[in-house]
Amino acid sequence: MINSKYFFQGFSCIKRMDSPAIALGCCFIAIGALLKNLGFSIQESIFSTLLTYALPGSLVMAESLLVGASLVNIFLAVWLVNARLYPMTVSLMPLLMHESQPRWKYYLSCHFIAVSAWLIMKSNYQTVEKENRIDFWIGIGTATWSFAIIGTIIGFIASDYLNKDMMIGLAIVNPVYFACMMVGEMKTIQVTLSVILGAILGPLFFFITPEWSILFGGFTAGTVAFFVGELNDK
Amino acid sequence: MTSSIVIVILVTSFATYLSRFLGVVSSEKIKETSKWFRWFNCLAYSTLAALITRTIIFPVGVLDEVSYLVKFIVVILSLIIFFLSKRNLVYPTVLSAILLGLCNSYYG
Numbered sequence: 590m591i592n593s594k595y596f597f598q599g600f601s602c603i604k605r606m607d608s609p610a611i612a613l614g615c616c617f618i619a620i621g622a623l624l625k626n627l628g629f630s631i632q633e634s635i636f637s638t639l640l641t642y643a644l645p646g647s648l649v650m651a652e653s654l655l656v657g658a659s660l661v662n663i664f665l666a667v668w669l670v671n672a673r674l675y676p677m678t679v680s681l682m683p684l685l686m687h688e689s690q691p692r693w694k695y696y697l698s699c700h701f702i703a704v705s706a707w708l709i710m711k712s713n714y715q716t717v718e719k720e721n722r723i724d725f726w727i728g729i730g731t732a733t734w735s736f737a738i739i740g741t742i743i744g745f746i747a748s749d750y751l752n753k754d755m756m757i758g759l760a761i762v763n764p765v766y767f768a769c770m771m772v773g774e775m776k777t778i779q780v781t782l783s784v785i786l787g788a789i790l791g792p793l794f795f796f797i798t799p800e801w802s803i804l805f806g807g808f809t810a811g812t813v814a815f816f817v818g819e820l821n822d823k
Numbered sequence: 824m825t826s827s828i829v830i831v832i833l834v835t836s837f838a839t840y841l842s843r844f845l846g847v848v849s850s851e852k853i854k855e856t857s858k859w860f861r862w863f864n865c866l867a868y869s870t871l872a873a874l875i876t877r878t879i880i881f882p883v884g885v886l887d888e889v890s891y892l893v894k895f896i897v898v899i900l901s902l903i904i905f906f907l908s909k910r911n912l913v914y915p916t917v918l919s920a921i922l923l924g925l926c927n928s929y930y931g
Contacts, residue, residue: 612916623884633828640836645874648883650835660834667838673874674839676866678846683855695850699843704871753885757927758920760886761897764878765919768898769905769912771872779861783868791873792880803877807870815865819858 591694595721599728602709603736609705612766613733614740619759620647621744622751627651631745638741642734643703644763646671672804676811677707684714685722694723701730708770709733779818786810893926 603610617638624634624647641647646667653663678699686695706729717725744751751759775781791806798805853859879886879894886894900922901915908914 608912611913615916615920619884629828633832636829637832637835640832641839643839645878646835646839650831652883654828654831660830663831664834664838667835668841671839672842673867673870674842675846675849676863676870678843679849679853679863680860680867682847682850683853683860686850695847696844699847700840702843702846707867753888754924754927756885757889758924760882760884761879761889761894761919761923762916764875765898765901766912766916767871767875768879769902769910769915771868771875772902772905773910773912774868779865780868783865784872787869787872788876790869791877794873795877795881799881803870803873806873807866810873811862811866811869814869815862818861818865 591727592721592724595717595724596728596731598717599725599730600732602713602729603732609709609733609766609770610736612762613705613736614743615759616644616763617737617740618744618747618751619756620644620651621741621746622748622756623648623651623744624741625745625748627654629745631742634741634745635738638738639734642700642737643671643674666800669800669804673807674702676807677704678702681707681710684710684719685726687720687723689720690723694727698723698727698730701726701734703733704767706730706733708767708774711774777818778821779814782814782817783811786814889923889927893923896926897922 602608620638621634624637625631629637637647637650641650649666649670650663653666658666681702682695682699706726709729710726713725714722771784775784787807787810790810791803794802794806794809853863879898880891897919901919904915904918905912
């Protein structure tokens with residue numbers, strides 16, 4: 590079913606120096622505390638991280654609950670904010686697909702696609718032969734997912750002891766970690782331009798359409814970067 | 824568990840899984856050497872960059888109470904630490920929380 594050698598090789602990525610464990614743990618501690626303040630029980634908080642496992646989506650859900658949004662509104666808001674997972678999946682799965690592997694592995698393990706696991710896999714996929722990459726990916730995903738759940742539990746339990754300054758400190762860790770990881774990935778013209786233009790256009794589009802700014806900014810930046818990179822290669 | 828909260832969690836997880844599921848369906852027809860793949864790779868990096876900068880500049884939650892100057896100083900210092908520490912991710916992430924606390928109490 591799953592090759593344990595590659596699974597544990599992927600799972601052990603969480604222990605390395607470039608591991609997202611600290612950043613991931615910090616932000617899910619914040620989520621755990623937030624969910625408790627919203628009136629979630631510990632089971633509901635765990636259930637939420639277990640099934641959603643996407644930080645912006647969880648934040649939008651929490652926000653929507655606060656303002657008493659309808660289920661349709663919650664669905665649309667979460668789908669919109671997590672639509673970035675579509676290009677992330679399309680830019681990862683072809684690297685993992687192999688005819689010898691069953692399809693269910695891809696449809697189940699796509700649940701692990703989140704920024705941290707995605708960036709680790711993108712940095713390490715070449716170290717594993719294609720046939721075994723899906724098991725390696727399931728290992729990475731299981732490790733980051735478990736860490737997120739543990740973070741949620743700690744946050745829920747520790748919420749009474751976390752003051753505002755501590756919550757602010759926890760909130761910056763995640764964007765800084767991802768910013769450093771993205772800058773570290775800037776090795777080709779296309780990726781470098783995608784990151785720089787996305788970082789500029791995302792906030793700029795916020796002034797035009799806050800809800801769509803990430804998608805519109807990302808789409809425009811990525812498309813421009815793609816064409817510039819293609820022209821440069823010719 | 825309260826039924827309404829469980830339903831909200833289920834709706835949230837379905838909305839999240841949908842993009843991932845459709846991504847796998849599309850991936851079946853895309854080769855890693857194709858232009859489509861390279862384009863989606865650019866889109867993935869750019870939307871992530873857009874999301875990260877939006878989280879820092881227009882955050883939802885407690886970060887909203889921190890001034891732009893403080894956030895800017897912390898992010899720039901963290902990136903400098905990242906390069907000085909030979910691209911080690913632990914130092915900038917841990918120090919960012921401490922730096923934010925210090926800068927926020929000084930400038931905030």
